[in-house]
Amino acid sequence: MNIKDVRTSEVWGYIGEVFIEELKYIIGEDDLKEFWVKNNGMNSRASSKDVTNVTTYGYATANDLKEAIFIHMSRNSIYHHLPEVFFHPIAISHPNMSNKEVVAAIRKNRRTEQENIHFFIPFDTEFFKKKVGLVNRYLNIFTDPNAKQNLFTLARDIVAKDLALNKEQLYKLFLNLCFSEKLKENLPALAQLLTNIMACTITVKYLPKEFSETPFKNLGEGILGHNAGLQGKVSSEFDDIVATIISNQQMKYQIIQQYMKTLKKILEFFVFANRDIHVRYQTSGIDEFILNKSYLGYNTAISISN
Template identity: 40%
Template sequence: MGTDMNINKRVAVNEFSKSEAGKLLAEVFFRELQFISGETLLDKLIVHNHGMNRRVLSQDVLDTQTEDLPGTSKVQIVLHLARNGIYHQLPEFLFHPISLSSPGMTNNEIVAAMRANRKKEEKTIKFFQPFDTAFFKDGVSIFKRSLDLFNSPYANRILQNVSSLFYSKATPLTQGEKYRLFLFLCQAEDLKENLSALENVLYTVLCMQVSLKYKSHNIKEPPYGTLGTCRLGLNSGLSGSFASELDDVEAKLCFKKNIESEKVLKEKMDAVRFILSFFIVSARHIDIIYTVKSNTEFVLGTNFLGYDTNL
């Protein structure tokens, strides 16, 4: 039964390496290979780097082989990669003579020298295989960490630390709301002053409906002195109210049920102001109003005005 299982896994590995998955990055390919086999293969992995040349630049994984370890029932997986290993990075003269031929050598002697040089190259590459394999395993672990970064974003310490760089400690948002807002901050330039898009941002972050619109900002108390106390061209101006060049933003919170307490309402208002502060010009004033869409009917004579009665 164990032999049949090994045969099935070998066939699966062979078919997988010959499929379109063979064109993936080696680290991604190996992760998918582990998923197909249903087990962790790091302890069975051997990496064989063949060096880079123009023929293999378009593909990272050249081949995958399964080999039986002599005298044991264990199997090792050899991953042939079109990458430079430690041997390929080191100077060639450390392992091979500068010139294979010398004056007076016959053709047979030159061919024999080339074969010996080739065997020495294979032997040296095999010597560095454990080190190349260790480096590749580290690369797989690093790549796994980057791929799993967003699997549990609310509990990921890296994302928490990164998102905390944009927020103060007194942020009126939960950890989940911070993370969702952090994703939108990457598109801040496109979302800036775009009220329709910001409504979607608020709904995604706070999970509540918010309507946004511009409203005129009227200045009723002008910052000018009264007649006789000001100087022309310095601090004098027209009296009376006037409209500012910059409009305000009105945010209307839509609650689907009765508000539990004033504290909840204040927290929602603070959260909306905080989120809009990243996308709205700071000179704009943000007015917040709210409405409740739930049924607030009451029976006349059984309720108390100002206590459990909503007009």
């Protein structure tokens, strides 16, 4: 374990929670199974740097020699937050004490302080580890299991639709919803997005919209577009959207219906509300109807006799 590499790297200026993760990367996470945090208290000289020193301590166990790392930080320990009267006398000197006795009392007070700081090291370390876990949720939001679960929960609440998507699919949809303005009405990009989310080929295109029934109200006894003024179907200025699911293998009807329902709900995020969305299913495989060793329509025919 080379602590010199740590002292000369840029991670020396990081806050403690980030520093410990970088330390694991530099020296190897397996070598950092045991570390302790020693909070030496806040002071003006070290206020600009969170981690002031890193030292190692070797100790022997019944079967092996082990090495622990001490991370010295310029933070207040639990000891510093407790009333001083718990550990030290109200006054360390008296009027009748000599200078030598005053110096000895001050040194004793300092030793007591260091002993108390050392006593609270296990407790400070546990608090520090909890803070590291919280910081990791933000630094590793896409990889940390707890943070990722929170992200999925957040994504599900924001999407607020009953979609038959697994966590990874919902995650992809949520990230792309953050850039929905760029994907709005961008059919090639939407087709690629839907293909990635649904894990099957999907095409998206415009479909001219025509009204088979006139949308206009009666004008007396005449109806515009029916028996007055216009003939034939009425075309809308807004086209519809048609999305086609293309599969190269046969799928169950229930699964197809689920895919079509989910696809329509996803498209509602990215197209104008006045467009109707049509979803179709198309198979690119070959459907074969086998009668024993014969093929219907190839070497076998159906005859109807009366």
